[in-house]
Amino acid sequence: MYSPALPLTGWIFDVYPTSGGMVVWIVDAEGKSHRLVDPFQPSFYVGGPIKALRQLAKDLHRMRLAAPVGMTRRQEFWTGESRHVLEFLLLDPEQQPALLRQLAVPRPGITLYDCDLAPALTYCHARGIFPLAKVTVDARREAPGAGGMTNDQCPMTNAGTGTANPQSEIRNPELHYKVEGSAWDLEYPEPPLTLMALTGQGDEQGRGAPFGKLRSLAVACEGFDTTIEEGEPETLLAELNRLIRRFDPHAIITDWGDAFLVPALLALARRTDTPPEFDRETVRRRVRSTGRSYFSYGRVVYQAPSYPFFGRWHLDSRNSFILREAELAGLMELCRLSKVPVQKMARTSPGSAISQMQLDRALTDGILIPWKKGEPERWKTAWDLLVADKGGLVYQPITGLYEGVAEIDFASMYPAMMVHHNISPETVDCACCPDNAAPEIGYSTCRRRDGLVTGRCGRSSPAARA
Structure with missing residues (x-):
């Protein structure tokens, strides 16, 4: 299931960063899930004086976070003018948070671009794919990046940066996709997905949503319904895992899953050393009790911490405006258009989807996307x-x-x-x-x-x- 023979035809089910590249899950026409790893190093750009650029390149290379490619010309967003910037490659997409922490240190004269874009967006843009696209994927062996530096690029030499051009390094074959149709198609084939519903019942403190002790767990999948009553935690988790293995669902849909059900099951797993088999790969999870609150249209809204699954979807109907208003079909449509993975899109707003579409357009047009893009409104x-x-x-x-x-x-x-x-x-x-x-x-x-x-x-x- 995790090492399929290529070429492989199926649907892009999920995309997320891993060490040295991106994990891509493909669901084939029989509903089988396949895990692929694609070497990928997203680009970001830095503008400023040459001396400051050289120092930044040395610092990031010493920390093994990024390597410079060379000088290139890109379009500045506000003025529309072309400017010289230094292109970097993020060596490991998983290390983007560490890179942003280093880039947050003030450096006079330095302007940062494209460094905080979601790896899933930059990967989908670079490979010409989108979530839920039907593709035929194969491996190809060639130099990473966009096919070499253009004529107007001026590489920074070893003497200037203390590192070699990363495009000369030999890497594993990257994936090549042949996409069927367009994200803008009105009608398109959908993957054969198996959905499992989990509903927890708690005690009198709030019926388990979002507070209280888990009393029972209702499971529904493919016409099968059962309720696992309160008892020994080992028995409850063992029965849940047995049902997950039996039906092998692509998506698990919950009520109050982020706020209560998943953290309650993880707490039971810590006591019994019997982790729930939500993920298709080994993941070390911890219970997070703190979400975030924000002000929206005159009211304070609380959003519980998210618990996405790896290799499966976790969709919480109580923590997803889009799933609640547009159902799964509307959620999948937004994911196709915005290049945002399903679990991420389910926990954001339609406005966020539009923002991601604008970022994708900027990448297509070669427009530099400034970090911390907030532009204060002028005084009136x-x-x-x-x-x-x-x-x-x-x-x-x-x-x-x-x-x-x-x-x-x-x-x-x-x-x-x-x-x-x-x-x-x-x-x-x-x-x-x-x-x-x-x-x-x-x-x-x-x-x-x-x-x-x-x-x-x-x-x-x-x-x-x-």
């Missing part, structure tokens, strides 16, 4: 806010009974306006087009280049146009 007076933010105008009809009434709906009105007027963060009040101002508010939009948001909104899916 009370009068500026009054003029610019009037809100919508709503006509209230006279109360009564009417015949022959027609309803007109503006489909995707705001995105259509953004595309028509080229409204994007980097195109508003650009320096090159001050004469293209909007009435009253005085903001201008660029006429010389399309904005990142404009380009992504303009590439709407057939489903959005239907």
Whole structure:
């Protein structure tokens, strides 16, 4: 199951980093799961004085975190101008958190780009794939990276950085994918997935969701239903593992799984030394009791810590807005379009999916994505806010009974306006087009280049146009 013969045809089930590359899970037409490991080193870019770049290259090489490739030209996001930057390769995708900790140390004159992008996104972009894509995968042996440095690249020599060009190193064969169809297809083949539902019942402190002791565990899969009653923890875990081995589900769907059920089962496993077989590979787990709280639309929202599985999906219906509102089909659609793995997408918002689509577009266009992308809004007076933010105008009809009434709906009105007027963060009040101002508010939009948001909104899916 973990060392399939290539070529292999199936669906991209999951993608996540491992030591030296990315783990790719493929589900074939018979529903069998296959684990592949693809050597992968994502690129990131740094701008600044040559002396500072050389010192940074030495520091990262000494820490065995990244290696410089050479100088190249990329498009700056805010100005649209091409600038020279030094390209680095992250040597191990699993070490991205350690890299970001080192890059967070202030270095005068240094500007960082693309370093905090999710490895799954950069991998899918580099290989031309997306979650739930039907592919034929094979191995190919060639130099890693994008096929060598271009003519305008100036490699930093050993004398300058203390390291060799990583593109000359011999590595294991990387994977090559032949993708069937597009992420934007309205109709597409879906993988044959087996779903298992787990529901825990707790005591009177909250019926086990999210507080209380686990009293019983209901299991449903493929028309089979059973309830494992409270008893010896070893018996409960052994029976759960037996059912997981029997049905071998691709996805386990829970109620309060992140907040209660999974940590409760892990706590039982610590007492009995009988871990639940949620994962298809060996994983050392610990119980995490602290989630995060955030402010959204006038209320404080608590999100429990997530417990994703490896080789399977864990989908918590109580911790997933998308799964609750759009069900599994809608979740899979968003994953295809945004290049976000299913378990990650289930625990984020549709707005996050749109952000990932914009990042993917930036990678396609060769646009540098600055680290810590938050750009503070410029200061406005009370009068500026009054003029610019009037809100919508709503006509209230006279109360009564009417015949022959027609309803007109503006489909995707705001995105259509953004595309028509080229409204994007980097195109508003650009320096090159001050004469293209909007009435009253005085903001201008660029006429010389399309904005990142404009380009992504303009590439709407057939489903959005239907």
